[in-house]
Amino acid sequence: MEAKQGSASSPVFKPCGDCNLSVCFGTVIAPEINARVAALNASIQEKPPHGVLETVPTYTSLLVRYDPCKVSYDKLCERLRRRSDAQGSKAAAAAKRTFVIPVCYGGAFGEDLPFVAAHNNLTEAEVIAIHTGTDYLIYMLGFLPGFAYLGGLDKRIHTPRLTNPRTKIPAGAVGIGGEQTGIYPLASPGGWQLIGQTPVRPYDPNRKEPILYQAGDRIRFRAVSAQEYAELSAQAEAGKAVWEVRNG
Template structure:
């Protein structure tokens, strides 16, 4: 596993920091360390929060302390194991209807890239994306791996309302709005899947997993939305 540094965060958390850049190997290392921490069931650990290049580990200071936990994390790093499964994560397929009312910014993204709308869709659905972290909204996945031809600046003026399931591009990343909210990303499509359940907090993915977008028609969107209860 890649080396990392450990720093205290207040009196009940520590941060394991990897080299500070967005890269597949860094994301895989964060996912692997998170997997090891969860599997080890370290006394006092109450929560882990993976990010682009770090892992926050929250603990109960009445059960453990910073020095004990920092040493345990370094021990997990040095333990044998390739972490292949944790590094790759699960592959989650997300159906998306692109363009039209589902993706009003698809024409702008295509024009900005010098491509047709069909070419943008083909590029967007033609690869897998690692979930580097969840944030901004409950279950909003920040995805790495966007084809650089699709890099598109955010809107100058964010929208005040974006529907749940909207798929967008913001700068060098793509992501999905799991619930209705304001936002400034360029919207290219929408998924009918229910991504976040506020009652259970359940999500179909987590940080470290991979997402593959699958294009669907408007009729398929309607059928799936009715089944998911998102119509």
């Protein structure tokens, strides 16, 4: 594996048709490569170069939609290259936020918790302690509105997906699928092992900011009791923020 490839060198630019281009920083999933994607994206968000319409940051690359009537491809690539070289991965580090998400684990809230524990020769309490013991980096959002691809799930609780996916998983379900963990932002079908439930809605169309977090932010899960879950749910219903944000 070329672990550090792209972390020091200049990015590679590739056209995607006539009005999109991809800026590629590497070929492996790694926080330092993702930080460069986030840094360039932050710089574009802050001060969009002429002709840039929209960006989609992902694990190792940034998709840039632009208007070829306003800026030439070569000129835009040059500008983005200069920005990226100047930026490095500093900006992303400065803008880091950690969202603390309350989760009620096990029982009716996470019916697969016993399986996840048994599969990994752990107790349920150990699974919860491991799951809540790390900050997870949001590498990218995609698949569904507000669905975060998180990195950093501890190897000790990796668990294969269900053989028969569920046809409906409620919004707010917290699950483990292979080496990944995450929150279902919308009720949807899915094959992940459900270990808990959060009253937080990563996607709420009626909220001022419909999507709670961005790529580059971090998530930390906090275990709560069924009683606290009920209280937080009621607060969430009333439109209150039931998550906590830590900066820096």
